[in-house]
Amino acid sequence: MIRVAVVGATGYAGAELVRILAGHPKVKLEMLTSRQHSGKRFSDIYPSMAGVVDMFCREFEPEMLAASLDLVFLALPHKLPMEIVPSLIKRGLRIVDLSADFRFSDVELYQSHYQRHTCPELLEKSVYGLSEVYARKIKSADIVGNPGCYPTSALLPLIPLIKGGFIETNGIVVDSKSGVSGAGRVPSLTTHHCEVNESFKAYKVTDHRHNPEMDEILSKEAEKRVHVTFVPHLVPMTRGMETTIYASLGKHANQEEIREYIRHFYRGHPFVRLRPAGSSADTLHVKGTNFCDMGVHVDSMANMVVMTSAIDNLVKGAAGQAVQNMNIMFGLDETLGLMAVPFPL
Amino acid sequence: MIRVAVVGATGYAGAELVRILAGHPKVKLEMLTSRQHSGKRFSDIYPSMAGVVDMFCREFEPEMLAASLDLVFLALPHKLPMEIVPSLIKRGLRIVDLSADFRFSDVELYQSHYQRHTCPELLEKSVYGLSEVYARKIKSADIVGNPGCYPTSALLPLIPLIKGGFIETNGIVVDSKSGVSGAGRVPSLTTHHCEVNESFKAYKVTDHRHNPEMDEILSKEAEKRVHVTFVPHLVPMTRGMETTIYASLGKHANQEEIREYIRHFYRGHPFVRLRPAGSSADTLHVKGTNFCDMGVHVDSMANMVVMTSAIDNLVKGAAGQAVQNMNIMFGLDETLGLMAVPFPL
Amino acid sequence: MIRVAVVGATGYAGAELVRILAGHPKVKLEMLTSRQHSGKRFSDIYPSMAGVVDMFCREFEPEMLAASLDLVFLALPHKLPMEIVPSLIKRGLRIVDLSADFRFSDVELYQSHYQRHTCPELLEKSVYGLSEVYARKIKSADIVGNPGCYPTSALLPLIPLIKGGFIETNGIVVDSKSGVSGAGRVPSLTTHHCEVNESFKAYKVTDHRHNPEMDEILSKEAEKRVHVTFVPHLVPMTRGMETTIYASLGKHANQEEIREYIRHFYRGHPFVRLRPAGSSADTLHVKGTNFCDMGVHVDSMANMVVMTSAIDNLVKGAAGQAVQNMNIMFGLDETLGLMAVPFPL
């Protein structure tokens, strides 16, 4: 059994980690921490869990984590993880961090969009946890920087398009739409029901911090500087993220050739599902699952490839991919604990 | 392994049965039937299931079911089940029927609210499948009439109130609210998104066919004629049912005494969860689960007991309770295949 | 023209007042105040109003209101109004207060559910603003205590039932369901989209402060002590309130007799609409309007009257009724400025 702790267990991503880990056949959930709710039962905060996960939440103290753990999931706001990761690493723990603190290779890039990085030497050793693409590195990593939800939904379709030479790397457009749970559990006017309901809007247009994250990975894969134009939008729903990608065809290719390439690219990776020809991805089909569904279209009048992808932002976009990375790190089947039969609706 | 078929697999209750059965450790899902979608894969109808349940749906023919099955779930509109159950019984199959056809003891009562019953002799042998209350009879039944969603949400709180003598049996009010999935998958103006969204309304006021179903069971438990005043309402959401019950106190008792009695009444039945004192039941806490949450309140100025209950209408209100009944019929733990960790939201 | 100010203009009820008053043909909107947003344009807070209501919000100072106003609407949290009303009254202003501070006749009752009342002598002079029922007193009132949303939805159907002698006054059940806007604009976990969506639940069961408000009015109308059992519920939608009322028949009467009485009772009051026989009230039909729709049903097996009512909690339940009261106070047609053609959906 892998002995794990979830630090920041009562935020939405943390709670989703608890859900998955509590049902994982090879995991022993040893500890939950929560600054705000320490001393309370997890099921007091999430009453759906009553009788199922009634563990108490504690205040985080690095010492506690030393003893008998194999891996720690960090589900904290940016900046906090890099303050505690060094001491965890010293104690020999492996880490999957859901914040942005360990996602970047280029410390300057991180610092220009977040803040000063306090352990750049660890950043160098961390691995970007896009499971299907970087499994080999993840396997041996001590620190996995779990990808952002938007980058996950954009990179999984874009990387094969780039590796296959199907698209021009300039002028790529990434138009993403997210359910409200992506904004977390702290109440604000943005997430206030009456302001969300019947509202659809873009936000942080061309100014979202997931943009440099995508750019860095795409540049690495394309072996040249890539910058995508990225606009996130807020959808009046709880879970789910859809991304529509537009890119100029880089060579003559039809829909079926691209589909075939992608199918081959993700062979052996069951969480990527290609929708039937002509169909697009729907958040409802991936709700509560670790799947990333994709659709491929070609606008031949415009010489443009259009791809759609759908994930559950809390699962493949956060907690699910984190557990998938844990599986990979510990040599398990990557789907273990993540293959509950999906809900029909 | 229990070999089962789902007849009517592509309606919402049928699809939910498929979801649960496909993940059940002691079940082999042998056959799915669908009149409308025969010849298609189940995952063509419910793309969330792609790669998970790709079985083909067939047209129903009683002969097919003969061979190598142990139990058949019927998820069909009322009236169809009683037409096919006799031939299934002859073939030695056990049956859980999700329609109203085998719920009533009193054939007259059935006939006055539905239609002529074509196999009253089988109705006599069938057992009402309210799992927590009738487990002993269910165990040996060949035909289980699975309860309606509204009756499930009302009977689980009401039966202990009656058995404990806490309430007067006249003047009971059952005010229920259901998500839209209860209306099934066939499109209509009632379930049209624009007519549902931002709409809350009562329907079939004091005229719903689940009313006599509740009345019959309550009369049996009270050992006298009981009629509740029942009003169902439609909530702009997909899953979930909340019921608020009002009844005059039948003897002096406070909230804690009633809670204690109920806790004892459902001891050993983990799907009934009592909310902490002062809290009421919330559909969000039971979404996707087989739980029935309950809250108890006393309005001492009015000498009135108020109870709230919440279930997922498609799970404890339909497919989940059906599988729970199968577990009981086959001597398994009643929770088997039904205890996935709930979603935090 | 009636010169008015809205104090607390940026909360939801205040903003709805601004919407109605800005389109009222006999009103001059002189001043908006907002503690939180003083110095900003109203349309900065509510961008839907850009180009329509671009007035600046100011900090409230009693002096400003002296000069050239006829009436002040107070849309503030309980307790604040009673602190400022005395000085406004001294300046000769008339007041419609949307809080609970001037709703009660019995100062003790107010104090036992809210806090010490600081101007009980003004409370005595204030009039309860249930427009259809108390128009005559409202006409000459200087202070109108605008009814709560729940009481409005319950009293309009209940008062004719009581006046007509149709029901027993003990054992009345009021089961109400409200959209989330009733909780106001201040973000909290209760109104957080992800906690509201797909959630339906009761809250403050038999413990809501609108309960004594209803009880006091009903006792007055019944000329004896009445206490209703009241349970409010939260519906995942923005606007709208539905109330289902259960009461024992007090005399032999059928649905049509009760309907006829109610129709007559509200003759000349166009905001009360009786639904066709057999139909119930739907929040979608009153969204954005000042209507109160009602349906009447009789459960003859239980000797029970069931009524349903629907209002828009922000309009008839707050700002609309407040303007209706202003119309009455100034001798205008009560519908003036409130009869925009309703939205079909």
Add this chain to the structure above:
Amino acid sequence: MIRVAVVGATGYAGAELVRILAGHPKVKLEMLTSRQHSGKRFSDIYPSMAGVVDMFCREFEPEMLAASLDLVFLALPHKLPMEIVPSLIKRGLRIVDLSADFRFSDVELYQSHYQRHTCPELLEKSVYGLSEVYARKIKSADIVGNPGCYPTSALLPLIPLIKGGFIETNGIVVDSKSGVSGAGRVPSLTTHHCEVNESFKAYKVTDHRHNPEMDEILSKEAEKRVHVTFVPHLVPMTRGMETTIYASLGKHANQEEIREYIRHFYRGHPFVRLRPAGSSADTLHVKGTNFCDMGVHVDSMANMVVMTSAIDNLVKGAAGQAVQNMNIMFGLDETLGLMAVPFPL
């Protein structure tokens, strides 16, 4: 008074026309027709209108329209309008048609995406009713082809970008998101609440019939062949449409220069509102109104202009713009009957 009829009054666009026209100070609503609901009151179909619009719906017969009408609104499915328009024109009536039948200049283009056009000679005389841009032609037109909702939301931002030379005309991306009311009132699985709720998806990717409509107008304005890559998406909400547009900068320009040009372009057209610098358009801000809100952004790293627009698909995207066109045709202020104060939420 302008005497008008609405043909097809009980669909969503027709009903919205009725709402606006019933409140229009210069309109006399003479006749409503509905094939499906002839003989019923309009308020039987839309109970929100009870007591407000209780007119009876009739079966359409061209003769009836002859007598005493000035203008006919056609809110019918494509193909029906061109069958009846010739006879209406002969009777001297002016027409605003909400279908696609009279939107195209190029009959071949129409025919390749719809069906054979049966009165191409009338198509030649019809005017495309994008009010802000083609007011001069609309003024004297007998037949106005009212724009599609998607084209309205895309053309209003795109035309000034093109006229100002700000963008390259190849590679334009139009990513649109629509509420469900755009799909009309006829129930289907696509609009079934449980399939819409918590679902976000693209549909008819690069294959929607509004694409050639946009292309034709943009080509005319650009004076060269333009084809945009257009992807519509379905949002789980009732009303509202957001469009995000991506285009390569055609000359050096910053956000403020583009904003200034657009502001000037739409001077005197109050229904186009430019959001403050840095802000994007939100459907909630235009719900129930005839406004089109717009935001401008420049991604300078990609040399890309990004614009967002928001309309209410049933108002500016259909019935509102139709009435605006009527106002223009009859020499009235274009805002008449369309300037109700917007709802704050």
